[in-house]
Amino acid sequence: MDLRLFRVASTDESDPVPQNLKISPDERAAFLATQQSLKMARSAHAFVRGSTVSFYEWLETGRVTDIPTGPAIWICGDCHLGNLGPLANAKGKVDIQIRDLDQTVIGNPAHDLIRLSLSLASAARGSDLPGVTTARMLEEMIRGYGLALREPGPDDLVPEPSVVRSVRRRALGRRWDHLARERIQDISPAIPLGQKFWALADEERQAIAALFKEPEIKRLVLTLNARADTSKIEVVDAAYWMKGCSSLGKLRYAVLVEVIDSRQKTYALIDIKEAVEAAAPPHPSADMPAHYGARVVAGARALSPNLGNRMLAANLMGHPVIIRELMPQDLKLEVDQFSRTQAVEAARYLAYVVGRAHARQMDKAVRAEWSNELERRHPADLNAPNWLWSSVVSLAAKHEEGYLEHCRRYALEAV
Template sequence: MRGDGTNGPGERAGALERQRTLKMARSAHAYVRGNTVKFYEWLDGLARGTLPEGPAVWICGDCHLGNLGPLADADGRVDIQVRDLDQTVVGNPTHDLVRLGLSLASAARGSDLPGVVTARMLEEMVRGYAQGLAGPGADGSPPEPDVVRTVRRRALGRQWKHLARERLKDVEPKIPLGRKFWALDAAERDTLDELFRRDAVRGLVLALNGRGEDADVRLIDAAYWMKGCSSLGFLRYAALVRIEGNGKRRLALVDLKEAVEAAAPPAPGAEMPADPAERVVAGARALSPNLGERMLPVSLLDKPVVVRELAPQDLKLDVDQFSREEAVKAAHYLAHVVGRAHGRQMDEAVRSSWRAEVLRDTQGGEAAPYWLWSSVVELAGRHEVGYLQHCLRYADKEAA
């Protein structure tokens, strides 16, 4: 795929699929992160009652390590929250716990940690989740592990120039075409020009960081964005916007991402928006207020699309290597973040009842419940086999 405009939308599919395959072949943990469908295929085969049935709340649906991290709110304040809501549904909160447990176990294996560390991680996961459910006034928030503290510090010190250099490789008002950013055709560019003239989109951009309501918003550049694993093959655009008002000129980078049907199963009788983009935004506002207030569902090229401005402080937790101590601390802390996201949607009675159910059969918090341990062990084995088969298929394609 070249960035000079010689390849249109119809020619992107092959290049995108190859990139997705390559990303998932890089490591077993990358395969786990990129294969949400396999997780829910396994889940669909479970007998009812194998996992606890929690209260129906908005869940992440794809709760792995890379989907948690620092997020800025509209005023620039930063919190650690769920940062990707593509799979969000009103569903069983247990699914987020098992998915997070699998991701942590996979990261531990990638760090060459012994199995006993995985057992300790799952124990601390349950403790952290239960603490998060109890609310901030119960036992207080747990201390941030180094892997989280380091990323938060980076986030707090970031400004527009850091985002531009990282995403655009330059601070000049232009998106550089190349490996990640691809040229648009005329119809795509015209559609994006029209989108940024809509009052709702203009209002979203101006709502952040106290920008004046009378400021002028203008699209100055845009490109197709080859990004992520789950979004490869769907609409994904980066838009560079200029904001002028009160004698000031600012730039903003806006992410436009197609919303698709979730693989995560909703709870029986759950009420959710039928439009996928509206569903994603509703889930974000429930689970991750910092992100949800910066998102807008729109229709673009007859597709449901979520629009959000990228903040310099938005970062993912990229864990290449865990130490034993850090792995256990991270499991507790991240599960606490998830518990807080679930718990804020429940009243006190429901929260207390669900917390007691989660802690049941944990031997006073000294062990992970059997349903969590057995689920993660089985899934880890299935994903290891799937990863090796994926690598073999990829190697065959490369050889051909």
């Protein structure tokens, strides 16, 4: 396969990979590297989302030195706009929570605020909004986050903006057939190979079959949707899954499982994802699981219970992995264009969601101390806290430079 030709020809987000594509296990690494470059070159916002490692490198070497040090709690570590959205719990109740915890560590909660601020600022620039809107967004972020620290109980203290409300409504109306048609393009019990799903090597197929014979995995599948404990589960099909951006190049599998009880047969779609070392810096005294997958599960259960309680850590062919069942209600927030009002409302609400995830790990005294620290660093005559504004300005410049260099390298390689 000539990957150079594919790099030039495939630039449309709606159809990034030819439908009849066949990728052998030996070809995956080169192809996935190409795909990651393509995705990150599509826009500056896409580059921000896909450059977590660079984010922390630039944050450490930047000129911002007054970032507050918050309590040592589990943080997302990659808290950008696309990593929040509706998530269903084991009983199907839907809440807006953090939906990707690959980078989670016990660290500084200020890092989540900076990462989310940069993501929202990038989305605002992509929507051609003026800089004053970005300043208002950061101001409202601190306001929404502060409300969560003061009162972590009610989930409606900050009203949902329209861009979030529409996604939640769509999530509430989704069932298995929606998930099946979206993910595997059919509701029949098979995973179609081609655009997103590729054939497995014999070793992979055997390892996945063995994994699903383990009692813990069976319990995970039967926990959801009130399935009977006496049900049997059987792997119907499995495939390598080309999905995401930051996960490209790592092991990723989709597994279709049949659940059989005395009344009926149902199906579950299981996501197996390789867990790797986090780029986010941990707190010096952090006591976290050494197993990368166990670290992700622990962080997810602290930050996003709806997701964390549906996950398990395991090993597959010597690699640490995270296993979870996909639910039809799980969606990401995809915002192509913000209006000024939407941008400000979204900033306040999403910071409130992150604040609730942080606050549930703190007692009242710690919440008050962290809230006071944020207030102390928030001069009344500024539209946004100086440390947050300076961080976003510095990082936005670094990411813009990095994005243009990425595109230049990509273009030169494609010729």
